[in-house]
Amino acid sequence: SKLKVGLLFGGRSGEHEVSIISAGAISQGLNANAEKYEVLPFYIQKNGQWMASDIAQQVIESGKPLEANEPNPNLWQFPSAAASVDVWFPILHGPNGEDGTVQGLLQLMQKPYIGSGVMGSSVGMDKIGMKMAFAQAGIPQVKYMAVTRAQIYSDPCVFPKLCDQIAAELGYPCFVKPANLGSSVGISKCRTHAELEAALDSAASYDRRIIVEAGVTAREVECAVLGNDYPKASVIGEITFDSDFYDYETKYTAGRADLTLPANLPDAVAQRIRELAVQAFQAIDCSGLARVDFFYVESTGEVLINEINTLPGFTSTSMYPQLWREAGIEFKDLVDQLVQFALERHTAPA
Ligand code: ATP
Ligand code: MG
Ligand code: MG
Ligand code: MG
Known part of the structure; x- marks a missing residue:
């Protein structure tokens, strides 16, 4: 019988839209292996609610997010269709998806899933x-310094000194990044002390953990x-x-x-x-x-x-599948191999 592949996409990060497009491409790739796989789509709305079946399928086909209601954690429900999934294919980018959170959930369900486990994902x-x-x-790698939000919002007299220290250590230009994000969201290139101060303030609005790197x-x-x-x-x-x-x-x-x-x-x-x-x-x-x-x-x-x-971008024009196509692995064979690697990892002795 066919393996039921739970395609998990959307998600609560700023890369929600990209995830929908990635899921559309992967769904097609799995359907091109229809003799082996049946796709069960699961869409995570921006408010965190999981939607299965027809609604999830409509989102894949339209390529556009559903208008989400206000976040309401009490409404969180696990779709019953999830019980029949044989192997999960999470294609969520960024926090709450690529970072080990969803991988931990799938691990607890004792089902195989595509990609890295909890530690590989979170690190x-x-x-x-x-x-x-x-x-x-x-x-x-480039020289870098780790900074926390608490250091940035601490004593207003300490903050300029911290910036001086960073500049002395790394020089200009430097790059300020929220530690846990993707798609370049919250990243700034800084050439002056004033730009560095503003960039740290901005990055701190996205994450408690911030990294500053020497520019190359x-x-x-x-x-x-x-x-x-x-x-x-x-x-x-x-x-x-x-x-x-x-x-x-x-x-x-x-x-x-x-x-x-x-x-x-x-x-x-x-x-x-x-x-x-x-x-x-x-x-x-x-x-x-x-x-x-x-x-x-x-x-x-x-x-x-x-x-x-x-969990890199996985649309038909994304770098990851294109690199493998260049190496001779077509999209449909790439998703097939990924499912097989998930099964292999799951059945390997711990
Ligand atoms: P992705 O979407 O690939 O997950 P990201 O949000 O994790 O990206 P980075 O890849 O860390 O962000 O940085 C985004 C871009 O910023 C890089 O592709 C590069 O153009 C520039 N950049 C980042 N760090 C440096 C650096 N230290 N020196 C020069 N350019 C940099
Ligand atoms: Mg990245
Ligand atoms: Mg990324
Ligand atoms: Mg990058």
């Missing part, structure tokens, strides 16, 4: 935890990883754009960024990036899939890791 989402793990694994002038390249205990790395893709950095608008406005596949890189550099991508995947104990993003400083030949995304 991959938190840029401070992620960078600590990468440092321990010896993976090169480099090409931006990405590598896809697929597998469990023997993960494989894809070819390398490059992103180019005219904006100051790869910000939200550049990511989601058609025509603002270009992908080059494969990136035009010396073989040794491409090979090094692939090795580092697998090391990063293993450093935080990922499984299934991840997209690892790097900076390539052409003048020095240096490769620095920027970050890992454990």
Whole structure:
């Protein structure tokens, strides 16, 4: 009989819309394997409420979110259709989805699910935890400092000193980021003390944990990883754009960024990036899939890791599936392999 795949999408993060588009593509990919899989869609509204069956299917088909009611935690209900799911395919981006929260729920249900477990997901989402793990694994990265919201909103006399300390340590330009987000939401590039103060204040509105990084002038390249205990790395893709950095608008406005596949890189550099991508995947104990993003400083030949995304964008034009297509794995075979890796991980001895 067919395996029932619970496709879980939408979610409470700012990447809700992207998740719907990713789910549409994955649904098609699973339906192209109709002899093996039956798709059961589950849509998480922006208010956190789960919707199954027809409503979820309509959201996938329209590609647009449902108008959500006010958040009401007392209304939270688990759809009964969830009981018949054999394997879960969460394609939620950002907090409350990519960060281990949903993975913990699926783990408790004792059902296999696509992608990383609780630790890989949560460490991959938190840029401070992620960078600590990468440092321990010896993976090169930019200099950074961790800051908390409490430090930013503490004594108004202390805050300017903190900014001075950051500037002395990291120099300008530097990048301020909420630790647990994606799609460049809340990220600022700072060139002056005043910009740094404003950026920290803004990032603190998104997250308790904030990271400040030394800015680097480099090409931006990405590598896809697929597998469990023997993960494989894809070819390398490059992103180019005219904006100051790869910000939200550049990511989601058609025509603002270009992908080059494969990136035009010396073989040794491409090979090094692939090795580092697998090391990063293993450093935080990922499984299934991840997209690892790097900076390539052409003048020095240096490769620095920027970050890992454990549930990367998965629309038909997203980097992750495109990198595998370039490597010869079609979209429908990619989603099939991901389901098989989820089953393999679930049945492996703990
Ligand atoms: P994603 O949508 O890939 O999850 P994100 O929100 O996690 O992104 P980052 O990848 O950390 O954000 O940063 C977004 C962009 O900001 C990068 O792609 C790059 O253009 C720029 N950037 C971030 N950090 C630095 C840095 N230290 N030096 C130079 N540019 C940077
Ligand atoms: Mg990210
Ligand atoms: Mg992301
Ligand atoms: Mg990124």
